[in-house]
Amino acid sequence: xxxxxxxxxxxxxxxxxxxxxxxxxxxxxxxxxxxxxxxxxxxxxxxxxxxxxxxxxxxxxxxxxxxxxxxxxxxxxxxxxxxxxxxxxxxxxxxxxxxxxxxxxxxxxxxxxxxxxxxxxxxxxxxxxxxxxxxxxxxxxxxxxxxxxxxxxxxxxxxxxxxxxxxxxxxxxxxxxxxxxxxxxxxxxxxxxxxxxxxxxxxxxxxxxxxxxxxxxxxxxxxxxxxxxxxxxxxxxxxxxx
Amino acid sequence: xxxxxxxxxxxxxxxxxxxxxxxxxxxxxxxxxxxxxxxxxxxxxxxxxxxxxxxxxxxxxxxxxxxxxxxxxxxxxxxxxxxxxxxxxxxxxxxxxxxxxxxxxxxxxxxxxxxxxxxxxxxxxxxxxxxxxxxxxxxxxxxxxxxxxxxxxxxxxxxxxxxxxxxxxxxxxxxxxxxxxxxxxxxxxxxxxxxxxxxxxxxxxxxxxxxxxxxxxxxxxxxxxxxxxxxxxx
Amino acid sequence: xxxxxxxxxxxxxxxxxxxxxxxxxxxxxxxxxxxxxxxxxxxxxxxxxxxxxxxxxxxxxxxxxxxxxxxxxxxxxxxxxxxxxxxxxxxxxxxxxxxxxxxxxxxxxxxxxxxxxxxxxxxxxxxxxxxxxxxxxxxxxxxxxxxxxxxxxxxxxxxxxxxxxxxxxxxxxxxxxxxxxxxxxxxxxxxxxxxxxxxxxxxxxxxxxxxxxxxxxxxxxxxxxxxxxxxxxxxxxxxxxxxxxxxxxxxxxxxxxxxxxxxxxxxxxxxxxxxx
Numbered sequence: 123x124x125x126x127x128x129x130x131x132x133x134x135x136x137x138x139x140x141x142x143x144x145x146x147x148x149x150x151x152x153x154x155x156x157x158x159x160x161x162x163x164x165x166x167x168x169x170x171x172x173x174x175x176x177x178x179x180x181x182x183x184x185x186x187x188x189x190x191x192x193x194x195x196x197x198x199x200x201x202x203x204x205x206x207x208x209x210x211x212x213x214x215x216x217x218x219x220x221x222x223x224x225x226x227x228x229x230x231x232x233x234x235x236x237x238x239x240x241x242x243x244x245x246x247x248x249x250x251x252x253x254x255x256x257x258x259x260x261x262x263x264x265x266x267x268x269x270x271x272x273x274x275x276x277x278x279x280x281x282x283x284x285x286x287x288x289x290x291x292x293x294x295x296x297x298x299x300x301x302x303x304x305x306x307x308x309x310x311x312x313x314x315x316x317x318x319x320x321x322x323x324x325x326x327x328x329x330x331x332x333x334x335x336x337x338x339x340x341x342x343x344x345x346x347x348x349x350x351x352x353x354x355x356x357x358x359x360x361x362x363x364x
Numbered sequence: 365x366x367x368x369x370x371x372x373x374x375x376x377x378x379x380x381x382x383x384x385x386x387x388x389x390x391x392x393x394x395x396x397x398x399x400x401x402x403x404x405x406x407x408x409x410x411x412x413x414x415x416x417x418x419x420x421x422x423x424x425x426x427x428x429x430x431x432x433x434x435x436x437x438x439x440x441x442x443x444x445x446x447x448x449x450x451x452x453x454x455x456x457x458x459x460x461x462x463x464x465x466x467x468x469x470x471x472x473x474x475x476x477x478x479x480x481x482x483x484x485x486x487x488x489x490x491x492x493x494x495x496x497x498x499x500x501x502x503x504x505x506x507x508x509x510x511x512x513x514x515x516x517x518x519x520x521x522x523x524x525x526x527x528x529x530x531x532x533x534x535x536x537x538x539x540x541x542x543x544x545x546x547x548x549x550x551x552x553x554x555x556x557x558x559x560x561x562x563x564x565x566x567x568x569x570x571x572x573x574x575x576x577x578x579x580x581x582x583x584x585x586x587x588x589x590x591x592x593x594x595x596x597x598x
Numbered sequence: 599x600x601x602x603x604x605x606x607x608x609x610x611x612x613x614x615x616x617x618x619x620x621x622x623x624x625x626x627x628x629x630x631x632x633x634x635x636x637x638x639x640x641x642x643x644x645x646x647x648x649x650x651x652x653x654x655x656x657x658x659x660x661x662x663x664x665x666x667x668x669x670x671x672x673x674x675x676x677x678x679x680x681x682x683x684x685x686x687x688x689x690x691x692x693x694x695x696x697x698x699x700x701x702x703x704x705x706x707x708x709x710x711x712x713x714x715x716x717x718x719x720x721x722x723x724x725x726x727x728x729x730x731x732x733x734x735x736x737x738x739x740x741x742x743x744x745x746x747x748x749x750x751x752x753x754x755x756x757x758x759x760x761x762x763x764x765x766x767x768x769x770x771x772x773x774x775x776x777x778x779x780x781x782x783x784x785x786x787x788x789x790x791x792x793x794x795x796x797x798x799x800x801x802x803x804x805x806x807x808x809x810x811x812x813x814x815x816x817x818x819x820x821x822x823x824x825x826x827x828x829x830x831x832x833x834x835x836x837x838x839x840x841x842x843x844x845x846x847x848x849x850x851x852x853x854x855x856x857x858x859x860x861x862x863x864x865x866x867x868x869x870x871x872x873x874x
Contacts, residue, residue: 151742152654153689155433163480164642168741170687174433174461188461193694198681198737199644199660202776207681207737208696227387229413232435234499236461243739245658246641264387264415267432267525271404271413272388288768302442313411353415354384356431445606457604487607518612564616568623 128214128300129282133293134163141277141289141341146257146348148265148356156266158256158352163291164248169258172235188230192221193332194242194255201247223256223276223309223319229269238268249292251279253307256319261349265356272313273349275342279334281307283325286333288341301325306334310342382419382428385412391425402427421532434460434524436502440494443519443552444504446484451477454484456492458554459524462501466492470505472512484499489514491550491558514550516561520571522578524555529581530574537577537590544594545570570598610814614800617811624653624808629855631806631863636757636870637708646762650754650870652806654744656688657738659754661762661783665725665774666733676723676731680709681806682738682751689743689809704748705738707837708755711822712736715791715834718759722784725769734783736760745809748820752793753867760785760871791824791834792867794859796852798842803851805859817842819852823860831860 138143142163151157156171177183194216198205220242230238240263242255253276260274280290283300290305297303304324311318317335326334385391390409399405402414403425412418416427436442436458444456444464453467466484468475475483484490491511492504506512522530531538531551538549547561547570559570576593580586613623620628630655640647640658647660666677682705686692697705712718723732726734736759738751762783766775797807798817818839826832833856838844844852868874 151656151687153742154687156431168687172686172690175690176462193686197641197658197660197739198735199641199647199662202643204662204664204735204737207683239686241685243685243687243741245647245683246643259776265431267414267416267429269402269414270387271411273386311388322536350386350389353386358528445604447604485607487610489606489608515608516611517608519606519609564612564619564621567612568625571623589672 125284127282127284128315129285129287129297130243132287134291136287136289138286139288140204140260141338142291144345144348146261146352148261148352154262154266156262156264156268158258158261158265160254160261160349162250162254162289162328164246165250165254165291166244167247167251167254167258168243168245169255170241171238171262171268172241172248173238173258173266174230174268175239177235177237183235183348185234186231188233188236188238190225190230190238190240192217192240192242192259194220194222194244194249194252196244196247199246200251201291216255219319219321220252220256220259224259224274226311226316226318227260227270227272227274228263229271232269238263238266247292249290249295249305250307252276253278253309253319256309257345257349261353264353272311273346274309274311274318275345275349276307276309276319277341277345279308279338279341281306281324281330281334281351286330286337288337306331306338308338310339312346315339318320373545379402382415382417384430385418386415387412391427392420397423397425400424400426402429428525430525432525436460436464436494436497436554438494438497438555441491441551442494442504442554443489443550443556443558444554445492446486446488446490449480449484449486454480454490456490456504458502458552459521460502460554464492464494464502464589466490466504466506470495470503470507472507484513487569489519489558491552493539497547514558517548517558518564518567518571519576520553520557520559522557522574524553526578526581527551527553527555529586530577532587537587540587540590540594541570541573544573544597560582567568572597605810605813609810613645613811613814617802617804618801620802622804622811626806628802628804629859632808634753634866634870638757638761644758645765645783646758646865648754648757648761650750650757652746652750653808654742655746655750656662656741657747657750658739658741659751659758661758662735662737663762663765663783664733664735665730665753665767665772668724668728668731672720673728673864674724674731675720676718676735678709678713678718678720678736679733680705680736680738680755681714682708683740684743684747685740691743692740698783703837703839704751707748707820707835708736708738708752710743710837711752711756711791711793711835712759715822715824716789717785717791719784719786723768730772732764745807745808745812746795748795749793749806751823752820756790756792756867757782757871760787760790780783787872788827789819789824790868790871792863793820793822793835794856795820796855798848803855805855814844816840817844817848819844821852821856823856825864831856
C-alpha cells in the first residue's frame with residue numbers, strides 16, 4: 123500500500139461497510155395495487171405500483187408482453203436547494219435505469235398490451251435516492267402480486283479518496299480531498315446475484331471495482347432481508363377500498 | 365342469482381402451515397417436487413415466482429397470490445360495470461388489467477343493434493361469467509341462468525384474493541352473513557360483492573362484516589371472530 | 599384512466615338514497631369530518647413539511663424560502679408561490695405529465711386562501727426594498743386520494759407555513775446558510791384562514807366527501823374562513839366548482855354550516871397548526 127487515504131473516518135461514525143439505519147414498510151398507499159416505503163438514514167423513498175392495466179395510447183402497447191414504466195421524482199422540498207417540480211433530464215434518465223434494473227425480475231408475458239406503472243417519490247433526500255427508490259419499488263411490485271422471478275436490492279458504494287465505503291450519504295458524496303468521491307450505485311438480483319444497475323461517477327481502478335461489487339453484494343443481502351421481512355409483515359395487501 | 369361456487373381455497377390458511385414467501389425465495393428442495401402456479405424450478409429447488417402463500421401439497425408446489433390486480437379465469441363469475449357500448453356489444457370494467465367484452469350473441473335474447481343501451485347502459489352493473497380469456501381481454505356471457513343486469517343494492521369492493529374467505533367453506537361464511545343481516549349476497553370473483561337487502565342499514569351492516577372478514581382474513585378461528593363481531597353490531 | 603369515469607349506477611343511487619336519509623356509508627353525519635392525522639417533518643431539508651390525512655386521503659406539503667427579487671408593484675414585499683402535484687401515485691384517475699387543470703385549480707385556490715387572508719406578513723419578508731425579498735414556495739403533493747383533496751391540502755398548507763423557520767441569512771455577504779434560524783416565517787396568527795369544501799349531492803350538502811361521494815357530487819364550493827377578530831367567521835376566498843349551481847336555499851344552508859362548522863373546526867385547526 124502506498125499513500126494513506128485522506129478519508130479515515132466516516133462523517134456519521136459508521137463503519138466502512140455499515141449501512142445507514144433502515145426502515146421498510148409495505149402497504150402505505152391504500153388505493154394502490156402495491157406500495158412500499160424504504161428509508162435509509164435521511165433518505166426516504168415511497169413507491170406505488172398501479173397495474174397491470176391497459177396502456178394508453180394504444181400505439182405504445184406491446185402485443186407480446188406487458189410494459190414496465192417507472193416514474194421517479196424528487197419532491198421540491200426533499201433537498202435544501204429547492205427543485206422545480208416536474209420531470210428533468212436527470213429524472214428521465216433515472217426512470218430508464220430503474221426500469222432496466224427492475225425489468226429482469228419481473229415477467230409480464232401474461233399481460234400483453236398492459237402497463238405496470240411504478241411511481242417513486244422522494245420526500246427527503248440525503249444521497250442514494252435512486253437505490254432507495256429501487257428497494258421500495260421491488261417491494262411494491264411484489265406487493266402488487268406481479269409475477270417476479272426474484273427480488274432486487276440496491277445500494278450505492280462509494281470511494282472517498284482511496285477508501286471504499288458502503289451506502290454513501292450526501293456529505294460523503296461531496297467529499298473533495300485526495301481523489302475525491304466516486305459514487306457507484308448498483309442493484310443486485312436476489313437469486314441470480316447478477317447486477318441490474320451499474321453506474322459510476324468518478325475514478326476507480328479495476329481491482330477496486332471488484333471490491334466495490336463484492337461489498338455491494340454483501341450490503342444488498344442485508345437489504346434483501348429487510349425487504350423480505352417488511353413484505354411478510356404486510357398484513358393485508360389491498361384491503362378494503364371504497 | 366349467481367351461485368356461490370365452491371372455492372379451491374377455503375381452508376384456514378396458516379393452519380395448514382403455509383408460509384409467506386417473497387419472489388426468488390426457495391420453497392422446497394428436491395427433484396420430486398413439481399412447480400405449479402406462481403412457482404418455478406431452479407436446479408434442485410422450487411422457487412417462489414411471486415409474493416404470496418406457498419402451498420406444498422404432495423409433490424405440487426404453488427404460490428397462492430395474496431395481493432394484486434384480479435386475473436380472470438375461464439368459468440369465474442364476476443361483477444362488472446358497463447363503460448362503453450359498441451355496435452355489437454358492451455365493454456365492461458371489472459377491475460382487471462383489461463376490459464371485458466360482452467357480445468350481443470352472449471345475451472339470452474335477440475337484441476336489435478339499435479337498442480343496445482336499452483339492455484345494458486353506461487354504468488349498469490352486470491353479473492357475468494368469464495367464458496374466454498385472451499391476450500386482448502376477456503369475453504363474458506350472461507346466457508346462463510342467474511346472470512345479467514343487477515339492480516338495487518350496493519357493491520362492496522374487496523381485495524379479490526380475499527374472496528375465498530368471504531365465501532367460506534362451501535359458502536358457510538356467506539350463509540353466516542345472510543342470516544345475520546337478511547341481505548342477498550352475490551360474490552364476484554373479481555372482488556366485487558353485490559349486497560341487496562330490505563334496508564340500506566342492513567346493507568351497510570353486511571358491508572361492515574365483509575370488511576371485517578377481509579381485515580382479519582389471515583387468522584385462526586375466523587368464523588368465531590366474525591360471529592363475535594356480528595354481535596357487536598346489534 | 600382514460601376519459602370520463604363511470605360510476606356504477608346502483609352505487610350512485612344507493613349513496614343518494616342514503617344521503618337523502620341524512621346518512622353516509624361510513625357512518626358519519628352529513629357535516630362530519632373524517633379523523634384527521636398530522637405528521638410533521640416529512641423532509642428535514644424543508645423549512646417546514648408535514649403529512650396530513652383525512653381518513654385515507656393523504657397529502658404532503660413543504661415550504662422552502664429563497665432570496666429573490668420583488669415584484670415591480672410591491673417593492674417592499676416578499677413573494678409567494680404555490681404548486682400542487684396531483685400525483686398519479688395517489689389515484690388511478692391522475693395521469694403523468696404537466697399539471698392539468700385540476701392541479702392548477704387546487705394550487706390557485708390554496709394560494710388565494712392564504713394570500714387574501716393576510717396570513718403571511720409579506721412586508722416582513724423584505725430584505726432590501728426594491729432589490730431583495732424572500733420568496734416563499736409552498737409545494738403540495740398528493741399521496742393517496744380518497745376524496746376532499748382540497749381541504750386536506752388546505753390544512754397541510756397552513757400547518758407547513760405556520761411552522762416554517764427562516765433559513766440563516768447573512769445580509770452582508772448575501773448568503774443563505776445551509777441551516778434554519780430560530781426565527782419563524784412571519785405569519786399573522788390571527789389572520790389564519792382554513793378551507794372548508796361543501797359538496798352538493800342530489801340537493802343535499804355534505805362536508806369532507808370520500809372519493810365515491812365526490813365522484814357523484816354536482817357542486818363543490820370551497821370557502822376559506824378566518825376569524826374576524828370577534829370570534830365570528832370571515833370569508834377570505836371562495837371557489838365554486840363543477841357544473842352544479844347554488845340555489846338560494848343551498849347558499850343559506852352553506853352559510854349556516856360555515857358558521858357552526860367553523861366554530862367547531864377552528865380550535866381543532868389552530869391546535870394542528872400551533873400545537874395548542
